[in-house]
Amino acid sequence: MSKTEVVVYENPDLLAAAAAARLVTRIVDVQAAKGSASVVLTGGGTGIAILRELRESSARDAIDWSRLDVYWGDERFVPADSDERNEKQAREALLDHVPLDPKRVHAMAPSDGEFGDDVDAAAAAYAEILTPDVPAFDIMLLGLGGEGHTASIFPESPAVFEKDRSVVAVRDCPKPPPTRISLTLPAIRRAQDIWLVTGGEAKADAVSQALAGAGEVQIPVAGARGSRRTLWLLDRGSASKLTKVYQTPTA
Numbered sequence: 001m002s003k004t005e006v007v008v009y010e011n012p013d014l015l016a017a018a019a020a021a022r023l024v025t026r027i028v029d030v031q032a033a034k035g036s037a038s039v040v041l042t043g044g045g046t047g048i049a050i051l052r053e054l055r056e057s058s059a060r061d062a063i064d065w066s067r068l069d070v071y072w073g074d075e076r077f078v079p080a081d082s083d084e085r086n087e088k089q090a091r092e093a094l095l096d097h098v099p100l101d102p103k104r105v106h107a108m109a110p111s112d113g114e115f116g117d118d119v120d121a122a123a124a125a126y127a128e129i130l131t132p133d134v135p136a137f138d139i140m141l142l143g144l145g146g147e148g149h150t151a152s153i154f155p156e157s158p159a160v161f162e163k164d165r166s167v168v169a170v171r172d173c174p175k176p177p178p179t180r181i182s183l184t185l186p187a188i189r190r191a192q193d194i195w196l197v198t199g200g201e202a203k204a205d206a207v208s209q210a211l212a213g214a215g216e217v218q219i220p221v222a223g224a225r226g227s228r229r230t231l232w233l234l235d236r237g238s239a240s241k242l243t244k245v246y247q248t249p250t251a
């Protein structure tokens with residue numbers, strides 16, 4: 001039975017620094033146990049802040065970067081050099097500064113890549129990377145929106161009803177840019193550890209509804225559960241509407 005845990009940090013900076021430290025520990029532990037590890041990245045303010053913290057931490061050298069597979073949970077379908085691209089932000093924050101094996105960095109295609117503006121083909125190509133079975137990712141980072149989206153699965157959208165495919169094209173997103181590629185909930189639930197990372201009061205309703213057991217059609221992040229562990233890493237703002245009191249770590 002997988003565990004759900006919630007940790008609330010004093011502020012968003014502490015949340016990002018602590019999550020980066022957790023990431024080092026977990027990746028090192030998995031590499032020690034299995035030889036290599038896999039991590040799924042998220043876009044969004046908190047997700048990118050964690051990567052920046054990791055870049056600035058000397059502990060990052062404890063990770064064997066050559067034995068790490070990197071994936072994304074979602075991507076904005078924009079040109080490769082767009083600042084909106086989750087991959088570009090992640091590269092600037094961390095990936096371009098550590099000795100990863102380029103063959104193990106699995107980015108989703110941009111809108112000016114080999115599939116041109118065919119977002120369905122780009123999504124199908126990413127699904128192909130995840131075959132024959134979607135990997136049981138070691139750690140998946142996910143952010144969330146105030147309306148409850150996670151990755152690019154928005155409330156009541158076609159993506160939230162997807163049961164068969166691991167990756168889908170997403171159109172008409174309420175949050176710009178409107179066209180995206182996203183893992184689906186069945187693919188997300190293949191992850192062993194899911195860390196839901198978010199800060200700020202604008203996320204408080206979605207966080208409290210998801211933790212109170214909301215349905216995934218209305219609050220897609222409620223459907224993001226790891227097979228081993230689901231860990232919510234919050235700040236005081238995003239945790240402000242939780243009815244249960246969670247302990248705030250002092251460090």
Ligand SMILES: O=C1O[C@H](COP(=O)(O)O)[C@@H](O)[C@H](O)[C@H]1O
Nearest residue numbers: 042043044045046143144145151
């Ligand atoms: O567009 C996206 O937004 C969410 C949340 O981002 P935030 O800046 O509001 O925290 C993110 O999880 C997702 O990966 C991204 O594409």
